[in-house]
Amino acid sequence: MSNLQEAERSTRVIWFSGIFIGAFFILDLLIPPAIAVGTLYVIVIFMLAQFERYEHLVSVACLCVALVVLDTFANGPEQVSWAMLANRVMSVLAIAIATALLLQQKGLREQDKAKDILFRNLLESAPDAVVIVNERGRIELANKQVELLFGYRKSELIGRHVEVLIPKRFMESHARHRKGYFQAPAARSMGQNLDLYAVKNSGDEFPVEISLSPLHTDQGLLVSASIRDVTDRREADEKFRDLLNSAPDAMVIVNETGDIELANKQTEMLFGYDNEELIGQKIETLLPKRFQGKHAGHRESFFNAPNVRGMGQGLELFGQKKNGLEFPVEISLSPLETKAGLLVSAAIRDITERKEKELELSQYARQLESKNKELEQFAYIASHDLQEPLRTVSSFVELLIEDHGSELDADADTYLHYISEASQRMTQLIKGLLDYSRIGSQSTLSEVDCSQLMMDIAKDLDVAIAEKCAEVHWQDLPTFVTYANELRQLLQNLVANAVKFHKPDARPHVTISAKRDGRAWRFTVADNGIGIDEQYKERIFMIFQRLHTRQEYEGTGIGLAHCKKIVDLLGGTIWVESEPGQGCQFHFTAIDHRRDMEESGADA
Amino acid sequence: MQTLESILLVDDDHPTNFLHTRLLKKMGYVGDIHEMYNAEDALAYLRQADHNPRAQLLFLDLNMPRLNGWEFLQLYSEYFTETARAIVVLTTSLNPDDEIRAHNSPFVTAFHRKPLTVDMIKAIVQSQFAAFWNDTAAF
Known part of the structure; x- marks a missing residue:
């Protein structure tokens, strides 16, 4: 309703009230005062209440009472009788009671209305x-x-x-x-x-x-x-579930009392329970009986200090399937803060296969170790047993030459020469093989001063160096921790090769240098010798591979294979750079074990 | 069948070549014998066209420095046909792969393990050449 209409209606009600009051007053004057005409004023009071003009109610009631009193005394005070007074009082009471009742009702109605509004607001809010x-x-x-x-x-x-x-x-x-x-x-x-x-x-x-x-x-x-x-939440839930199900591990989410709140598909598959069978169950259901008691305590201590970590480090953990089968597991835990309190998510991985592999591997390693020992043993025995008959052959060839040399013709000399040469070669081969098979079997780490090492090597190769008038130089060689004996053999082999494979018309020049290369040292042995053809760069490191006939250069074909095996032991690689006729550079790397040695020293 | 007039021995081991030469001579062979101590030289020798007579039989060692027997055959096949001459592969190796490989190569006439024997030579010559030896020769 508009305010204008409201105001109009309000004025009308006031006017009507005035007219009624005036009419009733005149009527009261005309009718003998002993009759309680004043009660008619109650009609006006009701009318005002009906039209909700409560603000005027009290003043109008007062006016009516005043008019009743005025009318009582209108014919002069001497006319006032007891009966008349009683009637007048009744009229006033009627007006007063009606007013009071209406006001009270109004109050109640307003209260109701306020309640109703409050309720609706509550509902809307x-x-x-x-x-x-x-x-x-x-x-x-x-x-x-x-x-x-x-x-x-x-x-x-x-x-x-x-x-x-x-x-x-x-x-x-x-x-x-x-x-x-x-x-x-x-x-x-x-x-x-x-x-x-x-x-x-x-x-x-x-x-x-x-x-x-x-x-x-x-x-x-x-x-x-x-x-x-809850569309959003359901979607989020579904996403979370999808995430859980897409995890490679069995994932179980557990609350503080150890009840399973969520479990993914992998858990069902791994443990053989249906999802419904898992939810609400104690997590200990998934453990073998003998661990169940202790687990509750561990669970409590995790909840007291929750952090992301693996479970039971250094311990063998086991899960138990529905069918009672135990299997080894690896478990990582992470706390999950939620509205419902702290939860723990446990990722469980079946490591049966890995355990089997590990077992297999360790068995394999043991087998390999014993095979290696056997092989080494074999090399020793074989070398001994092979050398005996060989020594017999060469000894008796010598005897033959010594005792009957003068009686033999040129052919016989040639034959004997072939025999002794072949048996010498055999001796070298056996010795080479033995050395080769022994690389690394008795190696120990120590600090090596490579300059000192080179001086020793040069002394050892003194004869060959002098014979070829070779020049061997080195400078700025490091001191580092490695397998001293093996490094020495390696450098000695390379230097000896460099001196040996010289150009017929040039003095051998050999330079040994070293450079830091990360954790390793990179050595280079460079010469001005005959060089190596590109196509043989790989093959030279294989055992018994030779690039020259024995008439050209002596050798067993073991030297560089030996070097390669040593470099493997030193934790590096070996390779060669060369142009035929331009000499070659043998490079190899060797790890500096200083840190390892310091660590093991600290342990001891 | 042609008459065997020239033989090439390719082996890096001197005593082996010596033994083979001696054996052939003892069997009554009177033609040329050339000894080569590495495969490169052997190939170079074969490629010199002016040899007269040209080697009709070649004994080839497998395990030699630098070019081995197989690598020699690879290069050889670039210059010669399968019928240019009989090639007998000889080896001390016990590796069965070598035998299979020899069997599969169209250039290899025969495969034998060292040492070469009278019977091996007889079999080769009988299948490929008019006999060169004097049956009465003592061996």
Whole structure:
């Protein structure tokens, strides 16, 4: 209603009241004062109340009382009788009582109205969609959120069955549940552990969460249902579940009391339980009996100091399947802060295969070790047993030459020469093989001064160097921790090779240098010798591979294979750079074990 | 069948070449024998077209410095046909792969383990050449 109309009506009511009061006053004057005409004023009071002019009620009542009194004495005080006074008092009382009653009623009505407004505001301000339903299932009230959520206008919903908001397939059961609720009403959430759905005006379904509470009213028992759209949360839940299921490990989420809250597909597969069998069970269900007791304590201490870590470091952990089968596992734990309190997610990995592999590997390693020992043993025995007959051959060739040399012709000399040469070669080969097989078997780390080492090598190779008039130089060689004997053999072999494979017309020049290369030292032995053809750069490091006939250069074909094996031991690589006729540079790397040695020194 | 007039021995081991030469001579062979101590020299020798007579039989060692027997055959196949001459592969190796490989090579006439024997030579010569030896020769 507009304010203008309101004001107009208000003025009209005042005017009418005035006219009535005037009329009643004149009537009172005309009628003998013993008659209680003053009671007619009550009509005006009621009229004002009817039109809600409460603000004028008291003043009009006072005016009426004043007029009643005035009328009493209008014919002169001498006319006043007891009967007349009684009537007048009754009129005044009637006016006063009517006024008081009307004012009280007004107060009550205003209180009711305020309550009603408060209730509606409360309803509207609720974050959730709220519908209030009566015992017959009809919607009595709904808030704005219902309009927004379901796409109905309030006016469309009021009086309709609440089941319009529910997918058809649930309608029947819902009606049953509703009846049940009215039998035993209590504030609770609807359909615990069930996925609830609602349907919009458009027919779209969406997941909801509903809480119910009874409302006792004059019209009987009502139920208020607050409905929350949980599409986002359900999606987040699903994403979380997908994430869990996509994890390669079995993932179990456990609460502080040790109950399983969530478990992924891998858990079902690994342990052989269905998801329903797991949820709500104690996590200890998944452990062998003998660990169950201790586990609860461990669980408590984890919750007291939660952090991301592996479980039971250094311990062998086991899981137990539904069928009782035990298997080794590896578990990592991480705390999960949620609204529902602290949870723990445990990632469980079946390491049966790995354990088997480890076992296999360690067996293999043991076998290899014993095979290696056998082989080394074999090399020793073979070398001994092979050298004996060989020594016999060369000894008796010498005897033959010594005792019968003069009687033999040139052919016989040639034969004997071949025999002794072949047996010498055999001796060298056996010795070479033996040395080769022994590399690394008795090696120890020590600090090596490479300059000193080179001086020793030069002394050892003195004869060969002098014979070829070779020049061997080195400078700025490091002192580092490595296998001293092996490094010495390696450098000696390379230097000896460099001197040996010189150009016929040039003096051998050999330079040894070293450069830091990360954790290793990179050595280079450079010469001005005959060089090596590109195609043989790999092959020279293989055993018994030679690039020259024995007539060209002596040798067994073991030297560089020996070098390669030593470099393997030194933790490096060996390679050669060369142009035929331009000399070659042998490079190799060797790890500096200083740190390792210091560590083992600290341990000791 | 042609008459065997020239033989090439390729082996880096002097005593082996010596033994083989001696054996051939003892069997009554009177033609040329050339000893080569590495595969490169052997190939160079074969590629000199003016040898008269040209080697019709080649004994080839497998395990030699630088070019081995197989690498020699690879290069050889670039210059000669399969029928240019009989090639007998000789080796001390016990590796069965070598035998299979020899069997599969169209250039290899025969494969034998050292040492070369009278019977081996007889078999080769009988299948490939008019006999060169004097049956009455003592060996």
